[in-house]
Amino acid sequence: MKIKIIIADDNSFIREGMKIILSTYHEFEVLETVNDGLEAVEYCKKHDVDIALLDIRMPNMNGVEATQIISEQTTTKPLILTTFDDDEYILDAIKNGAKGYLLKNNDPERIREAIKSVYNGNTVMQEVVLDKIKSNLTDQKNECKMDKSQFTEREMDIMTLIAKGYSNKEISKQLFISEGTIANYITTILGKTGLSHRTQIAIYYLTGKVN
Template identity: 60%
Template sequence: MPIKLIIADDDAIVREGFKMILSMDEDYEVLYCAENGEEASKYCREHEVDVALLDVRMPVKNGVEAAKEICSNTATKVLILTTFDDDEFIMDAIKNGAKGYLLKSNPPDKIKDAIRMVKSGNTVIQDIVFDRIKEGLGNTKNNKLDKNLFSKREIEIIESISRGLSNRQIAKELYISEGTVANYITSILDKTGLEHRTQIAIYYLT
């Protein structure tokens, strides 16, 4: 079954370019192309979409705002594709639930791989973007997880998150339920003051 996608970008050439590239591959089905984040969010609320490819800078509602609405109200995974590696947008997109953040300059095969990974529940962040996030974290009071705060199981969860595993994959690997995994993640977030599982991975790896 092909991965069902929508593409949101205010540049018609970019929209049609991505649509053409992805539509040529039978593993992907482009359901809709939106000119702004509002249209993308509305479509995802009304239809079953696997992955939404969102540009950051769009009129009416930008990609970060649309990501928040889509992730809060639907099962659609969000992958941000942009020409910008702006720190503020990166962090806000991740906080709002985006599962991936890549630059549009990537070759089609890399973008396709990212779509598949995001669809599977994994997080994809390009190296240059990851480096910018680490720089931002380096300016915070604590940029390292204190492992003494955590139980052995919590450390296992943190290490699994850092490998990009979804809750389901972690549960299968550790022989526990997905609900238990979610509870551990909530505990880890509470102990660290972090807001999102991706931040856990970044802190663990830096």
Template identity: 70%
Template sequence: MEKINVIIVDDNSFIREGMKIILNSYNEFIVMGIFHNGKEAVEFCESNQVDVALLDVRMPVMNGVEATKLMTERTSAKPLILTTFDDDEYILEAIQNGAKGYLLKNNDPEQIRDAIRMVHKGQNVMQNAVLDKIKLNLLKKKAPYKIDRELFTEREISIMELVAKGLSNREISKQIFISEGTVANYISTILSKANLKHRTNIAIYYLTGKEE
């Protein structure tokens, strides 16, 4: 079985050590190191083959959001934000900086394990509480366009925005006066154009313009 190289980055020693014990209990993980700030983690990733970096948000010297940006730009490590803070400002910034997932620390070990596996495979991981924060943010203000507008029609872009706000196909159909079947067809076209596999990825893609 392929081993997944993981690092743990958190300024709380209890969290660091606890997470290390949890991950070491699974045979598929190798915990390569534990760090108390983002700067140390980025430097380690620059000189070591790290697959997934578990990052807290609020840390001294360099926080998890800043570390995510540098890891994405300079290394092959996939950042996975793991935090007690579900502030939508951090969520959006972390995603835009290249985070592959955003989970709250109150998840059980099995969920964290599954999230690491999925991120390692190149999938995005967003738990419902985090997606709800993104939707709320989109409802409060119009999201900046990060997507390639030339790739989509205006109708497709409007549907992407409504999907990102959390509307169902039925709700979208009522809002823009087309059938649910037509909405489903538009979503299929959007997924194909954006090279996305799942409807839930549309919100992230709409915000960041990134396929992963």
């Protein structure tokens, strides 16, 4: 069964070019291309869409607003595909339910793999995007601003390292526990906070805000 995709971008050259590229892959079906976030929201409400590729800066409704509505009111998974001119929107997009954040200058294979990964339930963030999140959120101290009372000491250790950008493998080496155990802790943290992925944990740690 093919992954059903829509593309929302106010630049017709980009959206039609992306449609041509993605249509060359047998596992994708590009259902529609739209001009803005509002059109994307309306389409996702009326049709069975797996992935919505969303630009950030669009007329009528931007990608951040569209992400929130699509996440809350449909089963479609929003994936941001944009430029770094839009980096001030990164945090809002992630907090509003974006399942991925990629730059348009990626090669087609990278975008292809990201779409497949998001479709399979993963969250995709480029390292350069994660670095931008960290630099936007805090200074070098990575100061914790969240309420620590509901978390164990070990959970706090893991959240601190996530906020510093450590992978599960790096956390495993740092704390001398298995990656499986770390994954279990992360699942518990997500359950306590109502968050959906580790990038949101970092944001929560550094801002004290769940949404």
